Amino acid sequence: MNAITIREVAALAGVSVATASRVLSGNPATSPTSRARVASAAAELDFRPNAQARALRGARTNALGLLVSDVRNPFFADLAHTVEQAANLHGYVTLLGNANERADQQDRYLDTLISRRVDGIILAPVGEGSDSIRSLIAREIPTVFVDRTIAGMDLPSVTTDGTTGIRQAVEHLAAAGHTRIGYISGPQASSTGRDRFAAFTRCVTENGLSADPSLVYFGDYQAASGSAGVHALLGLREPPTALIVADSLMAVGAIASLHDRGVLLGVDLAMVAFDDVEWFALLNPALSVISHSVADMGRTAVDLLLQVIDGGTPASVVLPSELIVRASSAPAGTPGTPPRPPTPPAAPPAPTASHNSVRTH
Amino acid sequence: MNAITIREVAALAGVSVATASRVLSGNPATSPTSRARVASAAAELDFRPNAQARALRGARTNALGLLVSDVRNPFFADLAHTVEQAANLHGYVTLLGNANERADQQDRYLDTLISRRVDGIILAPVGEGSDSIRSLIAREIPTVFVDRTIAGMDLPSVTTDGTTGIRQAVEHLAAAGHTRIGYISGPQASSTGRDRFAAFTRCVTENGLSADPSLVYFGDYQAASGSAGVHALLGLREPPTALIVADSLMAVGAIASLHDRGVLLGVDLAMVAFDDVEWFALLNPALSVISHSVADMGRTAVDLLLQVIDGGTPASVVLPSELIVRASSAPAGTPGTPPRPPTPPAAPPAPTASHNSVRTH
DNA sequence: CGATTCCATGGAATCGTTTCCACGACGCAG
DNA sequence: CTGCGTCGTGGAAACGATTCCATGGAATCG
Numbered sequence: 001m002n003a004i005t006i007r008e009v010a011a012l013a014g015v016s017v018a019t020a021s022r023v024l025s026g027n028p029a030t031s032p033t034s035r036a037r038v039a040s041a042a043a044e045l046d047f048r049p050n051a052q053a054r055a056l057r058g059a060r061t062n063a064l065g066l067l068v069s070d071v072r073n074p075f076f077a078d079l080a081h082t083v084e085q086a087a088n089l090h091g092y093v094t095l096l097g098n099a100n101e102r103a104d105q106q107d108r109y110l111d112t113l114i115s116r117r118v119d120g121i122i123l124a125p126v127g128e129g130s131d132s133i134r135s136l137i138a139r140e141i142p143t144v145f146v147d148r149t150i151a152g153m154d155l156p157s158v159t160t161d162g163t164t165g166i167r168q169a170v171e172h173l174a175a176a177g178h179t180r181i182g183y184i185s186g187p188q189a190s191s192t193g194r195d196r197f198a199a200f201t202r203c204v205t206e207n208g209l210s211a212d213p214s215l216v217y218f219g220d221y222q223a224a225s226g227s228a229g230v231h232a233l234l235g236l237r238e239p240p241t242a243l244i245v246a247d248s249l250m251a252v253g254a255i256a257s258l259h260d261r262g263v264l265l266g267v268d269l270a271m272v273a274f275d276d277v278e279w280f281a282l283l284n285p286a287l288s289v290i291s292h293s294v295a296d297m298g299r300t301a302v303d304l305l306l307q308v309i310d311g312g313t314p315a316s317v318v319l320p321s322e323l324i325v326r327a328s329s330a331p332a333g334t335p336g337t338p339p340r341p342p343t344p345p346a347a348p349p350a351p352t353a354s355h356n357s358v359r360t361h
Numbered sequence: 362m363n364a365i366t367i368r369e370v371a372a373l374a375g376v377s378v379a380t381a382s383r384v385l386s387g388n389p390a391t392s393p394t395s396r397a398r399v400a401s402a403a404a405e406l407d408f409r410p411n412a413q414a415r416a417l418r419g420a421r422t423n424a425l426g427l428l429v430s431d432v433r434n435p436f437f438a439d440l441a442h443t444v445e446q447a448a449n450l451h452g453y454v455t456l457l458g459n460a461n462e463r464a465d466q467q468d469r470y471l472d473t474l475i476s477r478r479v480d481g482i483i484l485a486p487v488g489e490g491s492d493s494i495r496s497l498i499a500r501e502i503p504t505v506f507v508d509r510t511i512a513g514m515d516l517p518s519v520t521t522d523g524t525t526g527i528r529q530a531v532e533h534l535a536a537a538g539h540t541r542i543g544y545i546s547g548p549q550a551s552s553t554g555r556d557r558f559a560a561f562t563r564c565v566t567e568n569g570l571s572a573d574p575s576l577v578y579f580g581d582y583q584a585a586s587g588s589a590g591v592h593a594l595l596g597l598r599e600p601p602t603a604l605i606v607a608d609s610l611m612a613v614g615a616i617a618s619l620h621d622r623g624v625l626l627g628v629d630l631a632m633v634a635f636d637d638v639e640w641f642a643l644l645n646p647a648l649s650v651i652s653h654s655v656a657d658m659g660r661t662a663v664d665l666l667l668q669v670i671d672g673g674t675p676a677s678v679v680l681p682s683e684l685i686v687r688a689s690s691a692p693a694g695t696p697g698t699p700p701r702p703p704t705p706p707a708a709p710p711a712p713t714a715s716h717n718s719v720r721t722h
Numbered sequence: 723c724g725a726t727t728c729c730a731t732g733g734a735a736t737c738g739t740t741t742c743c744a745c746g747a748c749g750c751a752g
Numbered sequence: 753c754t755g756c757g758t759c760g761t762g763g764a765a766a767c768g769a770t771t772c773c774a775t776g777g778a779a780t781c782g
Contacts, residue, residue: 003478003500005738016762021740031760046496051476052413052422053738056767061413071445071457077438084432084459088466093473096457098445105449112454115412116424117364135407139364223639255643278584282616284645366768377732382770392730414768417737 004045013041024049055117064305065113065121067097067106069148070221073249074277075294076124079146082298083122090306092119101221103127110136120305125150128189142308146301149191156308157316158300162192162274163199165290165321166244169272170203172288172323173242176330178270180210182240184229184250185218193221196246196274215240219250226253234261234269241269242329248275251287270329274321285327292321365406374402385410416478425666426474426482428458428467430509431582434610435638436655437485440507443659444483451667453480462582464488471497481666486511489550503669507662510552517669518677519661523553523635524560526651526682527605530633531564533649533684534603537691539631541571543601545590545611546579554582557607557635576601580611587614595622595630602630603690609636612648631690635682646688653682 010020015034022030023038024047041047055061064087068076084094095118099106103126110132113121120142125133129150136143137153145157173181183200186193197216204211217232219225226245230253233240245251251273255265263269266285273280276291300317307314371381376395383391384399385408391399402408416422425448429437445455456479460467464487471493474482481503486494490511497504498514506518534542544561547554558577565572578593580586587606591614594601606612612634616626624630627646634641637652661678668675 003738006740007738017739018741018762018764019760021738022761025740027741029760034760046499048472048475048496050417050478050738051473052416052478053767054740055413056411056417056738056769057740058767071432072435072438072442074433074435074438077433077435080432080457081459081461085461088469093458093470096441097454098442100442100446108449109454111409112412114409117411117413135409138407252640252643255640259643279613279616279640282613282620282644364768367770368768378769379732379734379771380730383731386770388771390730395730411768414737415770417739417768418770419737 003050004047006047006049009038009041009045009047012045013037060119061117062092063095063116063118064092064302065095065097065109065116065118067099067109067113067121067123069099069101069106069124069126070249071096071098073221073247075147075248075275078294079124079298082295083302086299086302090302099124099126101126103130106130107132114139114141120144120309122146122301122305124148126190129153142305144301144304144308146297147192151191156304156314158297158304159191159316159318160292160297160321161318162196162290162292162321165274165292165323166196166199167203168323169244169288169290169329170200170207170209172325173244173270173272173329174207174209176242176270178209178240178242180212180215180238180240180242182229182233182243183216184226184233184243184245184254185216186246186250187220188218190221193218193246200244212238219246221247221249223249223253223256226250226255227257228253230254230257230261234263243269243271245271245273248273248277248280251275251280255283255287266328266330272323272329276324281326283328285330288326288329289324290321291324292319364411365408367408367410370399370402370406370408373406374398421480422478423453424456424477424479425453425663426456426458426470426477426479428460428470428474428482428484430460430462430467430485430487431610432457432459434582434608436508436609436636439655440485440659443656444663447660447663451663460485460487462487464491467491468493475500475502481505481670483507483662483666485509487551490514503666505662505665505669507658508553512552517665517675519658519665520552520677520679521653521658521682522679523557523651523653523682526635526653526684527557527560528564529684530605530649530651530690531561531568531570533686534605534631534633534690535568535570537603537631539570539601539603541573541576541599541601541603543590543594543604544577545587545594545604545606545615546577547607547611548581549579551582554579554607561605573599580607582608582610584610584614584617587611587616588618589614591615591618591622595624604630604632606632606634609634609638609641612636612641616644616648627689627691633684633690637685642687644689646691649687649690650685651682652685653680 006017006020010017013020015038019034020038023035024042066080066083068080070076080096087094097109099109106126107130122144124147125145143155145155147159149157149159185197188194214236217229219229245254258265265271272288274290276289280287280289296319304314367378367381371378374381376399380395381399384396385403427441427444429441431437441457448455458470467487468491483505485508486506504516506516508520510518510520546558549555575597578590580590606615619626626632633649635651637650641648641650657680665675
């Protein structure tokens with residue numbers, strides 16, 4: 001770790017450190033001669049400026065923090081990817097943290113991001129507010145929420161309006177004859193969990209469907225709770241004939257559990273999941289989903305954050321969602337019949353929406 | 362961004378900065394009195410030490426860099442997760458970078474990691490060596506390779522021995538009567554691409570199967586190349602009756618393409634993919650895979666890196682792989698017959714290996 | 723009781739970079 | 753020829769923490 005400093009570069013170039021610094025940071029007040037000499041000296045020594053020292057003096061670190069609730073969730077993996085690309089475009093490097101859906105890990109990571117003096121933070125919060133998050137606000141560290149928000153914390157955010165998609169899903173299932181729709185919900189401690197659940201209950205009553213509270217299972221956005229939800233709902237005396245699952249990981253767990261039980265998707269049970277994941281279309285039958293554009297969300301989050309860093313107070317953005325109908329939400333079978341022998345799944349109804357994600361205004 | 366410094370903490374506590382620093386960094390040479398006063402002052406001001414300044418003076422940053430070739434690849438998402446957890450256990454924070462399977466993005470990220478003076482780097486390299494990687498070695502920055510290596514660069518590494526799994530897969534398919542096995546390979550510019558391809562060709566000849574070079578398609582570990590591979594291989598005059606795909610993303614592309622063509626997995630075409638991804642088991646028919654333990658790989662990589670940081674020169678570790686047979690690799694259909702109407706997939710043969718991943722010694 | 727050790731403490735140097743300030747050289751207009 | 757603005761340059765302060773070193777008081781020992 002024989003680090004080369006700007007001092008050695010200056011010495012080799014035969015100029016002062018001040019001049020070397022000016023050349024290396026693009027300050028125009030330099031002569032062509034010293035520009036050339038410093039540049040070649042830096043190249044020869046393979047000089048890499050120490051970002052710590054640079055950030056210590058200057059105000060900016062040119063780093064953004066992105067804290068997602070679970071990297072293994074394909075939605076957040078995609079989000080990380082788009083955020084990284086967008087940040088890169090603006091000269092920022094992204095430090096990605098993984099809260100693992102746990103508030104303590106989120107706080108630990110937030111603390112290190114604060115310590116490292118990132119220029120701003122994009123946060124998909126877990127829980128309902130912690131000291132670390134309040135600390136963020138008290139220090140006026142530029143922060144935006146993505147995907148989820150926290151009640152009472154007035155920060156710019158990019159979220160999805162799940163209502164449209166959920167309404168479309170409920171109406172679609174109702175039109176297919178389902179009256180008892182099960183719902184595997186996200187945790188009520190998260191804004192998306194609450195909002196989607198509220199939208200679901202509203203749409204269910206609006207469509208005159210069963211509002212039986214036992215049709216709702218509250219999961220935690222992890223695969224295991226999807227399995228548990230299927231177990232609970234199909235164990236009811238009057239099980240649902242259709243199922244809406246509030247995120248992709250729980251959908252994976254739910255599907256695995258249905259497989260184990262020999263319940264055929266799209267035949268014995270209709271299903272729609274929130275979040276469009278590429279391979280959901282590859283399942284047999286392909287899974288109907290409520291889609292929202294992760295690329296737009298990532299780009300918008302970076303845009304908002306950069307505005308906050310520049311001192312602005314941008315308005316929050318709400319992105320649309322929409323139903324994509326595939327074979328898994330075929331018309332209802334007769335409720336209560338035991339699983340039948342495998343038959344080819346019914347032909348999917350004509351899609352009500354294209355697969356292409358909706359662009360934000 | 363009204364940052365609180367140790368100076369203000371010291372003032373409030375009524376001690377010198379030196380004492381404050383000692384208390385805050387756990388130096389035992391402090392009196393209980395000042396410990397208490399400094400601690401309460403720090404808490405009251407919500408003091409967060411500036412990691413930049415700390416790292417500037419001291420030698421360590423307590424940060425590791427993890428550079429993966431593609432975050433959206435579930436294998437690397439899982440790896441990121443386990444590495445992060447393991448590093449966390451040792452008090453390190455992980456800076457995750459995404460090379461996007463592109464050498465230029467990898468180099469850009471390596472440069473920022475060098476600039477930020479991370480204590481060590483875990484690298485899943487893209488390409489066959491660049492100036493940035495050579496720079497890493499020249500500076501003696503602790504680095505280990507994970508999943509992939511680069512020929513001629515003698516760094517500790519954790520890799521998977523794909524040979525066992527591929528041999529099992531080829532023998533399994535041969536036993537089922539397949540003689541023409543297609544192979545969608547990873548890029549020959551990557552060590553895993555070369556190694557797995559070499560193992561495949563060796564096993565094919567050993568088992569007396571067709572070594573027709575047109576049965577091999579070279580992809581790039583991205584989904585699109587999986588589709589292209591299916592297109593190329595099924596367009597042959599004598600198409601293969603079985604397919605081995607060298608990674609999970611290309612498998613996704615391949616499966617999508619098979620869907621589009623109406624080719625039934627496990628009926629018209631047997632398939633085995635490298636990398637065990639949770640939801641591959643959920644496909645219908647479930648996908649046979651060559652599994653290797655990503656958790657072991659992540660933990661081992663962190664272990665090796667910590668040894669290198671402590672001045673050691675640990676030996677590289679090779680982890681095992683094994684075939685997990687599921688329904689997608691059913692016995693061969695008659696080659697060349699057009700897709701038949703859907704029938705229930707054949708019952709899977711008895712698994713030759715358990716789903717549980719093999720533990721490293 | 724005096725000398726010596728121990729220990730908590732504060733002042734100051736240090737890390738590598740940026741940036742303020744002062745200075746000298748130069749060109750140009752009066 | 754002198755005065756003034758411009759421009760490139762170097763010295764030194766600054767950023768916020770750690771750590772060496774010296775100091776003074778208390779404790780211990782002969």
